[in-house]
Amino acid sequence: MDCGRLVFDSSSRHGHMLVLGGANSIYRDFVLGRNEGTGSVFTMEEGSNKRRPFFTSPEELLEEEYYDEQLPEKKRRLTPEQVHLLEKSFESENKLEPERKSELAKTLGLQPRQVAVWFQNRRARWKTKQLERDFDRLKAAYDSLLADHEAQLKDNDCLRSQVVILNEKLQAKELVDAGPAGESSAVDRVTSMQIQAKMEDHLSTGSGGSAVVDGEGLHQIVDSSGDSYFPDNFQEMVQGPVDGCIVQSEEDDGSDDGCNYNLDGGMFPENQPADNWWPWSN
DNA sequence: CAGCCACCGGTCATTACCTCA
DNA sequence: GATGAGGTAATGACCGGTGGC
Structure with missing residues (x-):
């Protein structure tokens, strides 16, 4: 060369x-x-x-x-020793007062300008690194939220399917109760329609709020005390003598993953994939 | 208001190191 | 295995703009 x-x-x-x-x-x-x-x-x-x-x-x-x-x-x-001293100085204070600059320059055998430039570069590159770290943190948080959101959407779909099943069971029960003469009471029909409307309202994905109904949410819905959307005998209705169908809240362990309610009686088997459990799945 | 100074963001030039043909 | 080319990260430095004093 x-x-x-x-x-x-x-x-x-x-x-x-x-x-x-x-x-x-x-x-x-x-x-x-x-x-x-x-x-x-x-x-x-x-x-x-x-x-x-x-x-x-x-x-x-x-x-x-x-x-x-x-x-x-x-x-x-710069030599490793010079860099080491500069780094130490930078750690204690990343801004450079004129006195410290002169002192460092004298100690290191550098021009004050070199020391100033070194600090400028060090600040700029530290900032870049910091931005990268912040980006990584935000991206991780975003990914986590996204995964949570998708899980909740999936859960919501499960619940919607349950509504369909429940409605079918309700209609079947009405037919049985109506007897051969088809004398279904008007009150029962109105109640059934109200239940359906309320549940769909709860499970709606509209902008009015969360579309997700977790275990606690269903407790609220089912709870007969206070201002429940459901009639007092809702639990009895859905657990009625048709086929022993039970809507049961999952053990409240704080998790909201997967589906929470077992329509066919019994609790959701622990760690069992939904595919092996849902009545409409193979 | 002008001048000085320090800082920042962007950029360049150089070098060391790595990969690959 | 040696070698050269190409890519890349790190580093030292500068320029132009900006804001404080």
Whole structure:
């Protein structure tokens, strides 16, 4: 590689002098007299063809070959020790007061400008990392909510299906009660329609509120005390003598996954997939 | 209001490291 | 296995804009 050769990069936005394979941009800026506090212009003849790797050990840096305060253009990446001290300083306070900047620069053998730039970059990159972490957290929370939402929609579908079954059972019971003469009482018919309407209202996915009825919700619905939507004998009706169908709340363990109510009597078998349990499933 | 200074966001250039043909 | 090209992350630095003093 052509070490230490100076070229003019006309394509660069800044029109900098580039040093191919040799010194770094500090050198580049020294060439243009940009570095803070130097005031000197480094000439090509003064440049060195010596090259050191980025991660030179502190010991090596202390050697005359690599470390010479009179030749800052040789410096490239900061040494691990310099970075360590800067990091410690950044941890204690990520803003840099002028006094601390000067002190750090003196301690580290850097230009104050370098210290300031290092802090600026450190803040910007810390912020980027922080944004990434925040994004990951938010995404995880969103995914969790989405999964919960989908589970609730599934649960809602199960409950809707149960409404259909219950209505069928109610109608069958009405036919039995009506007897051969078809003398179904008007009161019973009205009650049945009301039950159907109320349950569908509860299970509605409309914007008026949650479409999900969990175990506790059904307790409220079924509860005969207070302002229940259902008639006092609702439990008896749905558990009636037709075929012993029972609407029963799942053990209230706080979970709302899956379907909660067993229409055919008995509790939902623990850990049993719904596919093996629902009467309309194979 | 102008000037100075510090900061931020965006960007560049360079290097080290990794993968792959 | 050695090697070179290409991709990528990390890093040091600058520019332009902005806001405080």
